[in-house]
Amino acid sequence: MIRQSQIQHGRKRYNILPRETLVTQQMSLRKKDFTNTIRLKLFVGTYNVIGKSPTTSLSDWLSCDDESPDMYAIGFQELCLSKEAYVFMDTPKEEEWLRTVLRGIHPNAKYRKVKLIRLVGIMLIVLVQERFAAYIRGVSAETVGTGFLGKMGNKFGVGVRFELHNTSVCIVNCHLAAHIKECERRNQDYHDICTRMSFPPAKTIKDHDLLFWFGDLNYRLTGIEGLAAKTLLDTANYKDLIVFDQLREQQRIKRAFYGYQEGILNFQPPYKYDTGTDNWDPSEKNRAPAWTDRILWKADDVDQLVYRSHPSLRISDHKPVSSLFEIPIAAIDIVKYKKIYEEVMKHLDRLENDYLPQIAVSRTEIDFGTVRFLENKSNFLTISNTGHVPLQYKFINKLREESYSKPWLIVEPHTGFLMPGDYTEIQLEIYGDKRTAGKLSTGQDTQLELLSIDMQ
Numbered sequence: 457m458i459r460q461s462q463i464q465h466g467r468k469r470y471n472i473l474p475r476e477t478l479v480t481q482q483m484s485l486r487k488k489d490f491t492n493t494i495r496l497k498l499f500v501g502t503y504n505v506i507g508k509s510p511t512t513s514l515s516d517w518l519s520c521d522d523e524s525p526d527m528y529a530i531g532f533q534e535l536c537l538s539k540e541a542y543v544f545m546d547t548p549k550e551e552e553w554l555r556t557v558l559r560g561i562h563p564n565a566k567y568r569k570v571k572l573i574r575l576v577g578i579m580l581i582v583l584v585q586e587r588f589a590a591y592i593r594g595v596s597a598e599t600v601g602t603g604f605l606g607k608m609g610n611k612f613g614v615g616v617r618f619e620l621h622n623t624s625v626c627i628v629n630c631h632l633a634a635h636i637k638e639c640e641r642r643n644q645d646y647h648d649i650c651t652r653m654s655f656p657p658a659k660t661i662k663d664h665d666l667l668f669w670f671g672d673l674n675y676r677l678t679g680i681e682g683l684a685a686k687t688l689l690d691t692a693n694y695k696d697l698i699v700f701d702q703l704r705e706q707q708r709i710k711r712a713f714y715g716y717q718e719g720i721l722n723f724q725p726p727y728k729y730d731t732g733t734d735n736w737d738p739s740e741k742n743r744a745p746a747w748t749d750r751i752l753w754k755a756d757d758v759d760q761l762v763y764r765s766h767p768s769l770r771i772s773d774h775k776p777v778s779s780l781f782e783i784p785i786a787a788i789d790i791v792k793y794k795k796i797y798e799e800v801m802k803h804l805d806r807l808e809n810d811y812l813p814q815i816a817v818s819r820t821e822i823d824f825g826t827v828r829f830l831e832n833k834s835n836f837l838t839i840s841n842t843g844h845v846p847l848q849y850k851f852i853n854k855l856r857e858e859s860y861s862k863p864w865l866i867v868e869p870h871t872g873f874l875m876p877g878d879y880t881e882i883q884l885e886i887y888g889d890k891r892t893a894g895k896l897s898t899g900q901d902t903q904l905e906l907l908s909i910d911m912q
Contacts, residue, residue, distance in 0.1 A: 505771055631672045
């Protein structure tokens with residue numbers, strides 16, 4: 457295994473990255489060469505049902521398009537308002553609404569459940585067509601309470617994340633603080649969910665390629681009376697009314713949902729109606745209708761095909777809202793991937809060979825001729841760094857010996873550092889004295905010496 461290391465000389469520092477890091481980097485640079493982008497249809501729907509049971513089909517909401525979507529992300533708020541749901545975290549409403557959803561989705565395709573997650577009254581269901589189910593992995597879900605003590609209040613966020621082919625997707629459904637004056641509370645709820653929702657092993661909401669956030673965000677219209685707002689709505693004058701929208705203002709001043717996109721609000725506000733009718737709330741409060749139920753996204757290359765409400769459903773004082781998206785999914789072509797992987801590995805092999813330490817020695821044999829007793833003789837050779845990386849050379853000890861040379865031979869310098877293109881001259885000095893001459897003359901030692909050089 458090649459480990460990361462550093463070679464430092466003077467003011468220059470050379471980093472050698474691990475091979476696995478280089479492979480990942482090179483494959484990332486060539487990702488477009490082995491990745492195909494497919495465009496899938498994602499239906500996103502949100503509905504605050506104020507604790508009601510389903511009393512009618514949801515097909516007008518969930519299967520209103522001619523073509524079946526490839527995926528569904530369906531969110532409910534206030535699914536159950538009973539005390540038992542808060543205490544025991546269980547409610548029969550979950551199964552009731554799930555069955556109704558499965559009966560109401562598009563009949564022209566078969567779907568599988570990716571994940572269902574519920575916390576008290578907020579529920580998120582993610583479905584995918586069966587033909588894509590085999591390509592989904594890494595599914596996980598998390599919940600965050602944002603109400604009383606940040607745990608057991610009546611406002612929550614639930615999220616599901618997964619990977620489809622090689623694209624990571626995160627979907628968040630939430631119910632933020634109510635009432636027109638609680639704008640700052642809503643902002644804080646949003647930031648709490650962002651901070652506290654994380655998926656194993658260590659992914660946050662923002663760590664995904666595609667991010668969809670929706671639900672009863674509860675942002676209202678401020679600065680306009682209820683009667684004046686309804687007058688504008690009578691003529692479908694949404695453009696003049698949206699300027700009073702709190703969410704758009706909070707995005708503009710970067711207090712919440714900054715960086716998220718939202719489609720044009722060219723449909724009737726989904727809140728607040730007289731339950732069971734299409735009439736605005738007739739209570740004495742005379743509240744201005746509001747686009748409380750919203751669908752936002754943060755991603756590149758996403759096309760919103762439609763953004764709408766569904767007034768025919770009258771179960772609640774809210775109308776359900778939906779959006780149909782065309783989303784990019786990156787799918788790896790295995791054949792191309794293997795081919796490019798082989799090319800990358802061969803390229804790295806060549807680079808490694810090129811960047812192995814390389815030296816050239818001016819000569820490999822030195823003959824000192826006749827050496828007399830107590831006579832010094834010197835000779836020289838040159839060592840050059842002919843490679844592309846700095847290197848350190850060293851004459852190394854022989855096996856089971858304490859020195860790199862015989863006692864009668866001195867090598868100077870016996871170690872050194874060479875930058876690419878540098879060279880050094882090595883002096884070899886031979887000297888015979890009483891200590892060494894006896895062994896040489898009796899044959900206990902040989903006049904032939906081999907020197908070994910190690911490079912790093």
